[in-house]
Every structure is written in C-alpha cells, then in structure tokens.
Amino acid sequence: MKLLLQPTSYEQMVANQAAVTGFIAGIDDLSVNVSFMCSDEELKKLMTQFADKEFFICLNKNYQNHDLPVLEKLLSKLKVTGILFYDLAIVHLNNQLNLQHNLIWHAEHFTTSFYPFAVLNDYQVKGMVLSLDMHYQEMIKISEEVNGITMLPVFGYYPIFNSIRHLASNYFTYFKQPKDISNLSLAVNDVRLPIIEEKNNTTILTSFLVDGSAIIKKLNKIDYGIVNGYQVDSKFLSVVFEKLKKQESLKGMADNLSDEIFYQQTTYRIKGDRK
C-alpha cells in the first residue's frame, strides 16, 4: 500500500517527504476540511519542488451554483495526479470539457459499496476512497472488485459531520460571546470531538485518531493509504509512517488511537420484520 499524506503545513510535507508517495492538498474555496489549502499557483510551485511526488487535490465541497465558474476554470488548467471529488458536478465537467482528469470518488459516507463506483467508472471515474463506515471485510471485498484505484484513510481524524452552516460563530453571535473559533471540541459521553469551522462550512471529527496500522496487512489490495496529519505531533507522525510501512501496530504509542472503526459493522435495521 502506497502512502499519501494529507498535510497540515509545508513543514509537515518536507519532514515526511521520504516516507510518502504523494500529498493531498485542498484548493481555497473549493475544498472543505483539508488542513493544507493552497491556490493553484502555489500548487504549481509545490509540484515543482516535490517533483518526484504524486499530487492529489481534494475537491470535496458540495458546490453551489456560484462555485461552478471557479471550479470549471480550475479543472481546465489543473494538472495533477488525481482529483478526489465529492460533488458529481466534477464528473459532469470532466466529461463535458473532455478533461481526462484521474477522478477518484471521495464521497465520504457514500462509498460503502462497489456498485455505484461501477456506474461512475463508465463516466471516466478511475477510483474511489473507501468509506470507514463499514467493517474491514467489506473494504477487502470492495478492493477486490473495483477495477481502478482504491484509497483508504488509514491514520488520523476522520470527518463524521459536515454542514454549510457556521455552527460555532452562530452560537457565539447568538449568546454574544467572543468569536474565537480556534481549537474547539465538543464534549459528549466522556469523549471530545474536534469541531472545525471554516469559511464555508463546519466539520466535526472523530474523537480518536483512526489507526489502521494493525490491520493494514489485511488490506493490502488497497492501492493507497491516506494519513491525515491534522493535530498529529510531528515526531509521532514520522513514527506513524515508519510503522505503517513496516505494517506494524501503533497500539499503545499514543492515548487516543483506535482501530475499532475497522471492526464495526453497521446493519440496516427496520422496525419489526414486516415482510
């Protein structure tokens, strides 16, 4: 499994470049919950500097009409290894404008099955980022069936809620409190969930750092593992890469690691059995 870093800073990219195949960055105003955002010009410079690395752009916003001209312009000139996308507008533009981008379906909680990917595959979508909302055995099955690139978040905080509302600012405004939206977390059931408000949205993350180190061996058919560097200590991040590469467990090396997410099986339940 090749490893990609979704960095939080340029320094994190430099520090971990030897360990990764490539990077994932966001684009100003067109991405959400991507710690490292840049303009297309900045991206070009980074691609020159890290010329031997793959560069993926995460365009994971739900676009509104006013975003479309900016999006179209960007897609027309962007030259990257691939684009991780959420909104199907990107597929349509890629086809309509004959752009030939390597599109990777990254619809967070929707990518729980091989079948919809097969539909998108007919429209030039080349791969998918598997959702973590399923048991690892389902992930294995999908990775065996997908005729294309597969990716999986293997380390770091994982988004479990996204809204286009400004949830923290709205609250502070209503209660006339100072509007400092930095470093916030929700407390519930003895856990703390990071809540991040950005210009266009609010995201809530898992209370734990997803840790796929112990299970990575079993998921070896997946092409790329994604490491999210958000709020990960720089020294520890290098340990993370070392362990992931050796397919060794990180268990016990930090307080808030959890691999439970890979063993959770959600079921479709209905009230009673009324067939």
Add this chain to the structure above:
Amino acid sequence: MKKPELLAPAGDYERAKWAFRYGADAVYLAGPSFGLRANAPNLTMSEIKKIVAEAHAMDKKVYITVNIVLHNEEAGKLHDYLKELDILQVDAIIVSDLYALQLAKKHTNLKVFVSTQASVMNYTAALFWQKLGADRIILARELAKDDIALIKEKTNIELETFIHGAMCTAISGRCVLSNYLTNRDANRGGCSQVCRWQFGLYQGDEKISDNFAFAVKDLIMVDYIKELMTLEIDSVKIEGRMRSIYYLAVVIAIYRRIIDGYYEDDNYQITKEDYLRLQRVANRLTQAQFFASKDQVAYHYYDMMENSNQDFLGVVLGKKDGLIYVEQRNRFRVKDQVSIFGPDRKEQVYTIQKMYDEDGNAITVAPHPQQKVYLDINAIVPVHSILQKLI
C-alpha cells in the same frame, strides 16, 4: 404560474390514507426495505399494492423511498425489490445511490427521483443526474431562491423542494454522528437526531459552554409558496414520515388551501389562523432559512424548548342519531368551544352541548386518551374530521 404537486409523507398505510384525504396529490413512503426511516412502521408489499391501487383510483401517486446508502450486501438484493415495486406499479422510487438509479432504469419501468440525501446544490450536478436518466431531483435544503431558479433554468428535469418540516443541521448524507455516538447508522435508516443534543464546548482544555447546541428550526415555506409556483417547481414536499395524523391533516390541508388559493387568485391571502396552526403543529420553532435569508444565526434552535400543546382533541369516527362519534386525543369537556376541520372543509367553531359515553350515559368530560364519546354539537361533520382547540 405552475400548480405544483403537493407531496406528503406517510409512515404507514393509515397515514397514507389520511394524507390523501386531506389533499396530498402524492405520498412518499418506505416499503419493507431500503428506506431511510427504519423506526417508522413503514408498509408491507401488500399494503403498498393496496395504497397504489387506491391512489391511482383517485388520480394520485405513490413514491417509494429506496434511499439508504447501500453496502454490497444490500446492493445485491436490490434488483428483486425494484422488480417487485415495478409490478406493483408504484409511480416512482426515491434513491440516493447511483447504482439504484442505474438498476431501476435498466431493469424496470420505474421513474426515479434523486433523494435530497444526494444533496444536489448546483445545476451541473443536476445535469449529471439528468444524464444518468433521473426523472426528478429533490433539491438540497440549503438552497436560496436564486439557486433554485438557476437550476430550473439550466436543466430539463423535474424539481422538487421541501416546504415544511424538520431540517438536518448537516448536509444530507454527510452526517454519521448517529453511527459514532449511538451506534445507529444514519445513512441506513437509524438517525438518532444527535444534532438536537446539547454538548459541552471546549477551547483547548478550557470548558467554555455546558450547553453548546446546533439544532436548527423546522422549515416553513408558507410565505414563499407563490414564489415557488412562479419558479415552476414541479413538486413541493412536506417532511415527516414519523409524524402523527394530526400533523399531516393540519399541514397538508393548509398548504393545499394555499396552493389552490394562489392558483385561482394571485392576491390570495393566507389567514392568521393558518399561520398559527402551522407554527404550533409540531411544537417546534419554524423558519424559512436558506430560501429567504442569509442570517444563519436565526436558523438555530438554541433555546431547545419544544412547547408542547394539546391542540389535537380528537378524531370523528362516525355519527349516530344526530351526534358525532369521536375518539379522544386530549381532554375536553361539555361547554368547550372546539374547532373542527375536515378533508373538504375549513375550520369551523362549535360548542360541545352534550356528551355521552359509549353506553349512552351523559358525561361532562372526556379525560382519557382514545376514549370514545358521542358529542352533540348541533351539527354533523364528516367522518375523519378533526377536533382541535381554538387558538
């Protein structure tokens, strides 16, 4: 100006009948599988067959939600289910999954509507769904009027929009709080409405609030129906497959009246009573939100107070010897003035002159839920009329 379809929720067979009775042109409901409201009773296939036949006899429609996010195991079972729905001649299915759309289009004659769960917010995404063969898009609930107008202008696909009921705080489909905090998969029918909880809020290690909240008010579009009709929206939808028959009757009847009113008269005036009833019926604060205003702060429901009322007094089950036969829902007594409205009638006020129990004994009060009583109101009102408090 286009007269849109008035589309109502139906959590079960009985509620589907109530929805039609009170003026819905179409209902949406879940069958035994693949719907996003796992806690609603939902309908069996034989109930779907029955309600489809009844709806078609009235020139009305039935749509089936097949809008869970599919995992491989479910996707494999979907083909047979869609075939069954096709045989039952349901008018459309509502999906969020691309595979469900493709399967239905390849193997059935079903119309396919794109669920709001897919969060279509722009015309280019809408065009993609259109290209895939979708017949209608149920728009995301975060759209302003201008956004909807532009999607209408740039596409050639039916558009449906929500007009009343609960809103998700998150972008639909992008919230799995329920999975992680209550072990119920929101995208597979188990949403436990975590967004209505109160939380502690920390900044670093310092607690700055004990009651941080981000729930939002319910949607109410009563003031914008005329604008939606001018935009030529094809269908307007009421949320709430878990809601009571009272909620359905009140909300459907009022929006029916408003749509018909504007269609017949550009200067139609919505009554104060209709405003009030819509605001009280769910016991929650309401607001039009994104359609009409950018003031996000006002969308929220920070006080968390749901002001319970006992407006719903009873349902008329029949008549006998000049009396109406009523099943009680909230306490009422002799001499009370009550408002009664029915499938084809606006509210009218009556005074309960006399009341009798089922054995014919005169009584003065009906205190028990589901108690059946006979009322003398000096009038006979149709079966399925509803008694409510005056407001």
